[in-house]
Amino acid sequence: MFERFTKDARAVVTGAVEHAERGGARAVDAEHLLLALLDREGSRASFALAVLGGGQWLESARTALGEARRRGGLSQAEAEALAGLGIDVGEIVARVEEVHGVGAMSGDRKGGRGWSGHRPFSRGAKDVLVRALRVASARRDRRIGDEHLLLALTGRPGVPAEVLADRGVTYESVTRVLYGGGEAKAG
Numbered sequence: 530m531f532e533r534f535t536k537d538a539r540a541v542v543t544g545a546v547e548h549a550e551r552g553g554a555r556a557v558d559a560e561h562l563l564l565a566l567l568d569r570e571g572s573r574a575s576f577a578l579a580v581l582g583g584g585q586w587l588e589s590a591r592t593a594l595g596e597a598r599r600r601g602g603l604s605q606a607e608a609e610a611l612a613g614l615g616i617d618v619g620e621i622v623a624r625v626e627e628v629h630g631v632g633a634m635s636g637d638r639k640g641g642r643g644w645s646g647h648r649p650f651s652r653g654a655k656d657v658l659v660r661a662l663r664v665a666s667a668r669r670d671r672r673i674g675d676e677h678l679l680l681a682l683t684g685r686p687g688v689p690a691e692v693l694a695d696r697g698v699t700y701e702s703v704t705r706v707l708y709g710g711g712e713a714k715a716g
Contacts, residue, residue: 541569544569559657567583583696593692661681
């Protein structure tokens with residue numbers, strides 16, 4: 530599948546691995562793919578993000594991804610649902626971090642030797658890559674570009690889609706910017 534990736538899409542995958550390494554994560558997650566997409570300039574996905582106001586909210590999106598990671602990967606919607614049941618996720622995170630250090634629930638390894646070696650892609654990250662292939666195939670595109678990765682991230686539930694949707698970046702809005710109209714979601 531990777532032979533079908535454009536230079537920009539390959540750069541996103543490489544950037545995601547680098548984000549995972551810098552954070553000490555054991556695996557590359559969908560959130561790392563989004564962080565790498567937010568880093569890009571001069572590509573189709575970066576164009577779509579810029580049109581959708583990306584220059585104004587890029588840093589807040591990075592912050593929101595970091596906060597979700599500190600919550601153990603729970604989306605804001607999941608944290609609010611738990612709050613409705615009387616469970617204060619913020620309080621739980623604070624108590625865990627008080628005992629084990631900041632970021633203890635993130636699954637990242639800070640300090641010490643850290644994590645060395647190959648970082649596999651999590652199920653969520655693999656799902657994004659497969660969805661990107663489906664999006665490209667549905668559009669009859671021969672290559673998988675970073676725009677297909679962006680569409681895949683917006684088209685699946687989870688933290689990246691929530692962070693993007695909170696900033697007006699949805700499957701439909703990205704499709705409108707890139708292709709001038711709406712279409713059904715692929716896969």
